[in-house]
Amino acid sequence: MIPITDLGQQYNEIKNEISRAVEKVLAEGKYILGPEVTELEERIAAYCGVRYGVGVASGTDALVLSVIAAGIGEGDEVITTPFTFIATIEAVIRAGAKPVFADIDAKTYNINPAEIESKITSKTKAIIPVHLYGLSCDMAAITKIAKKHNLTVIEDCAQSFGAAIGGKITGSFGDFACFSFFPAKNLGCYGDGGMVVTDNKEYADKIKLLRMHGFSADYDYRLHGFNSRLDTLQAAIVNVKMNHIDGWIEKRVENAAKYAEGLKNVKDAEAPFMPPGYKHAMNYYALRISGGRQKRDGLKKYLTEKGIGNNIYYPLSLHLQEICADMGYKKGDYPVSEKTQDEIISLPMYPELGAEKIEFICGEIKKYFRV
Ligand SMILES: Cc1ncc(COP(=O)(O)O)c(C=O)c1O
Structure with a gap:
């Protein structure tokens, strides 16, 4: 696990x-x-x-x-x-x-x-x-x-x-x-x-x-x-x-690079974008799965079965939440947010994660996508 x-x-x-x-x-x-x-x-x-x-x-x-x-x-x-x-x-x-x-x-x-x-x-x-x-x-x-x-x-x-x-x-x-x-x-x-x-x-x-x-x-x-x-x-x-935070963030960033390398041949999985000059703090490692909610949810189920932690941050944009109904928004108002909510999935990310576990996770993702 x-x-x-x-x-x-x-x-x-x-x-x-x-x-x-x-x-x-x-x-x-x-x-x-x-x-x-x-x-x-x-x-x-x-x-x-x-x-x-x-x-x-x-x-x-x-x-x-x-x-x-x-x-x-x-x-x-x-x-x-x-x-x-x-x-x-x-x-x-x-x-x-x-x-x-x-x-x-x-x-x-x-x-x-x-x-x-x-x-x-x-x-x-x-x-x-x-x-x-x-x-x-x-x-x-x-x-x-x-x-x-x-x-x-x-x-x-x-x-x-x-x-x-x-x-x-x-x-x-x-x-x-x-x-x-x-x-x-x-x-x-x-x-x-x-x-x-x-x-x-x-x-x-x-x-x-x-x-x-x-x-x-x-x-x-x-x-x-x-x-x-x-x-x-x-x-x-x-x-x-x-006293440790900078080293921990460095390790998170290194882990992200290992994920990106391990998944580079998976054309349906898009690694987090790193705009030039930006330092990403990698609190969460969010992968984008092209092909819609069904494919993303399929991967989620597969990873869970394999004992690989994952989460969707966030499955429903706030304008579509029931508690926001009184604000008068409707489906289609924020198309990019709505598409992203269907395609995003966060994978394990913490400083101590390391190469071996990342290799295993990437291997399982490749199996799911038959790469
Ligand atoms: C984007 C964002 N804003 C605000 C909060 C609220 O922080 P807290 O849980 O410490 O109240 C969180 C986290 O929980 C968050 O992810």
């Missing part, structure tokens, strides 16, 4: 470091917003090349708090991709605003900047680009549009820790950037956690207020906020992982 991700193997490698870090927190007793949280906030902000990091309870909350801190609310519109995890639009809806979708690019699976401008109305306040699977969106084009129309950019970096364009890291392009430390992410903790990074002091201060009941000092409440702090224990764990 090869899992889609293997967190246990990684834990075994860093077990001693983790135990020391956790024991230190337990002994010190600063369980809420302890020094490890500040340390991690500073490290991640520095990694991204911005001034402020604010630890929050999850990637979802990072988005919710950013949307609210940006002043987005009732009657506003926010443009994003229909090909993402529900949390991206949950944040917009929680703030009382409306998500407006723009179709994705057929090669990168990320929001297509050429589709954004036609969706802008007088109500549009922000764009949320999602760096799907670990590949950065075209941020030059997106920030240009945002500037032209005076829109806030909130990067959804939940899957893109360590991704970059020409050395510039995702998380440094937007007004806000939202990271998730969900365990399966490149930089995951052992539970839920997240962070907002920003180069804007006013925004950072607002997120700090929002994450703790709007509490300023001495029970002086400045905003109606949340209880959304990053646990000190989780911060301590992520601090340990920060």
Whole structure:
């Protein structure tokens, strides 16, 4: 059995470091917003090349708090991709605003900047680009549009820790950037956690207020906020992982190259596109199977039978989800996203995966396609 991700193997490698870090927190007793949280906030902000990091309870909350801190609310519109995890639009809806979708690019699976401008109305306040699977969106084009129309950019970096364009890291392009430390992410903790990074002091201060009941000092409440702090224990764990993250991403990228080599003769399987100058963080390895849903689902069934972990991120675009019915979208509105949902499948991807297992997986895929 090869899992889609293997967190246990990684834990075994860093077990001693983790135990020391956790024991230190337990002994010190600063369980809420302890020094490890500040340390991690500073490290991640520095990694991204911005001034402020604010630890929050999850990637979802990072988005919710950013949307609210940006002043987005009732009657506003926010443009994003229909090909993402529900949390991206949950944040917009929680703030009382409306998500407006723009179709994705057929090669990168990320929001297509050429589709954004036609969706802008007088109500549009922000764009949320999602760096799907670990590949950065075209941020030059997106920030240009945002500037032209005076829109806030909130990067959804939940899957893109360590991704970059020409050395510039995702998380440094937007007004806000939202990271998730969900365990399966490149930089995951052992539970839920997240962070907002920003180069804007006013925004950072607002997120700090929002994450703790709007509490300023001495029970002086400045905003109606949340209880959304990053646990000190989780911060301590992520601090340990920060010492290893670049090496782990390198290994993910090497694994992706091995997949691409192993599958190069499978004409029905398209490896992830690597635009020149982009560094893919390979959170997920998403293969595109030409020939429609039946063929993709056939491969999924075959791999599962062979004990090879796999998953479909995502089987149904958000505009077609029942809970989005009131937004008035219909089938055919976002053809590229709809085609991609039928053709995509993610294969096992984690740093420790290695050549032997990849060879086996590619061998099984070749058998399925009779190559
Ligand atoms: C694209 C995207 N956005 C947001 C989230 C939400 O992050 P979390 O699970 O930490 O709330 C996730 C992951 O779960 C995600 O993949």
